[in-house]
Amino acid sequence: MKKGNVIVGQSGGPTSVINSSLAGVFKAAKDGGVDKIYGMRNGIQGLLENKYVDLKEYLKDGLDIELLKRTPSSYLGSCRFKLPEISENEQMFKDIFAILEKLEVKYFFYIGGNDSMDTTKKLSEYAKAINSDIRFMGVPKTIDNDLAVTDHTPGYGSAAKYIGSSIKEIIRDGLVYNYPSITVVEIMGRNAGWLTAAAAIAKGDDCEGVDMICLPEVDFDIDKFLAKVEENKTRSQVIAVSEGIKTKEGKYVCEMSRGDVGTDSFGHKALSGTSQYLCQLIGEKTGCKTRSVEFSTLQRCASHMASRTDVEEAFIAGSKAVEAAFDGETGKVVIFERISTAPYQMITHVADVDKIANVEKKVPMEWITSDGMNVNDKITEYIRPLIQGEMTQIMVNGLPKHIVLK
């Protein structure tokens, strides 16, 4: 029996594979002989309210693990909660550590994105400050793929696969009539265009591909955009735009239609409506029929189209975090290094969590075409291995089966 218990939490926006990382943590901890494996309900925020479960009571056998790998969103629930600086509210840190001590937790795992890595960083720093031997490890997760240091992030491959498949289907649908129609698909990505760029993988010998890809990395020029649409207005077009595209004055395109937009607890603006606004402009300019499609939450929860590579890598990230913590690491995060693209070979390391927290990785400008309105083969080569393979769904009565914590 391993000395000390494990606690694991999930934080930030859900993905199709965040539960696979949870499965990876659970399996590795259990195989490592850990007595209690606790799951925080709703991340660190729930933990502060003493909300946690004993995961061994819920994940009983191999089938439960397989279902967990196929269930989208965060099995344990999530939160959007930013830990204060230690100096601002030391009491909160004391409270968290008191709960961890009570539960005899020695290993703490937090699965999430930028903001969650910030949480992991602060907790490990506080542990150091108070000479606690509790180890804190981050497990990366985000469909946005915007974490620094790591080659890519679990969650991205599945979202990219869903986007690629759906764009292919939308292109088939959009080209069906004998008159031009223009479809603008809005894809998530506040500051980084990784997800929107995944629209490029639709193109192939059985698909015309999208006509334009507009990323937040490039200042969005409405006149240039409309001119390009106008140029091809005799045929149907499908255009992929990021929700986060901004003009060179720094104004979000979605703000141009809606005026002021709300912000969340991290101060992030609520973005939505970009494609709709552009469709309106295109309709006025060209007189063509337009259609706006927003993938919305579908792109982050469509586990029925998950990439097996992504699911397996998410699982590996979870288990490698446990392995590293057992080896004495703390304040670290599991990262991926790509050894080669063809054939695809990937290995994991651990890196200091402060190298990854609060840093955003964007699409390199060399992967964007010089006119700023598409991407080149570099990015499709990068994405392609990440979308390989499918998870055979466990279908019950015609629908994919999930596992739910009640």
Added chain:
Amino acid sequence: MKKGNVIVGQSGGPTSVINSSLAGVFKAAKDGGVDKIYGMRNGIQGLLENKYVDLKEYLKDGLDIELLKRTPSSYLGSCRFKLPEISENEQMFKDIFAILEKLEVKYFFYIGGNDSMDTTKKLSEYAKAINSDIRFMGVPKTIDNDLAVTDHTPGYGSAAKYIGSSIKEIIRDGLVYNYPSITVVEIMGRNAGWLTAAAAIAKGDDCEGVDMICLPEVDFDIDKFLAKVEENKTRSQVIAVSEGIKTKEGKYVCEMSRGDVGTDSFGHKALSGTSQYLCQLIGEKTGCKTRSVEFSTLQRCASHMASRTDVEEAFIAGSKAVEAAFDGETGKVVIFERISTAPYQMITHVADVDKIANVEKKVPMEWITSDGMNVNDKITEYIRPLIQGEMTQIMVNGLPKHIVLK
């Protein structure tokens, strides 16, 4: 060698399985020894412009047929074109028949919905009037499931399966935070709520199900709707609404936000924005975070989530139309009769096309709860067999492979 050639066209909005019906027509005609099997490009409208292909040149082997069954949208292209009354423009009928005579066509198949059945009806009536022996058969298709006489329509089962799966995923995603959020999902269906009702199948022992289902069959009462949302505002909710919901004054909800909406060539209003408008009202009323999701074209083209039952039935509908035409039928459409639900047994018949053209079948009021804000088990029992089974996708390089007519 069968005397006389075959021509087949696809019309109206695309579905995930309209190509499976095309495959069924093609296979049965080929097996029946037909020399030339023509495909109209963009339906009757393309035919009028002499646009057609010799399908044997494109569908070479069994793999092509399998790919066709897995390719969404209309392989041959589609049109939205309403044939005039014969008395209004007889010349157009003369033109069509001249082309058919030139191609030595004896069997004409038209795969489509209400409007396409109207086309089939008029052409068969004209054939009768001029003593032509060309036979005209309809093959039903519509995700809307609103065709009369038939138990259900090919295309519906796959759309329902996609809706059920995606709603399950959205519910998992929507319940992830520890504060209430309200998601309104907008689903297609102008006058009939079959598709929106399919949201009900998400509910099960692994899914909380949706909180409300609002169909166009019931007058939409905004105050009652908001009161019900308010009642449960301490928890997260997912609500499914049809794009076609109207107030008792007959005003589309989507018109309330946007004012006047455009119409298509059939005089149908362009509906969209219902969920967005309701989210705005809900936000104002409850102060909760809201999210609007529109399945948009995804629900009719997501062949990656097609129901195998639906794909196979669509194929059967195509081949049965050919069989009936060979047997001398004309002015008919293939319909489905459900012999039993459990176990599911279905047989086909042919019915007069004028029984199905221009008639809309709605969700029976007995299948809607008495408060008008949900559906009961009758409809889930009805839908369940139609979503059974999956089509193994033919994956190439991480994405489903399609077959495309170039």
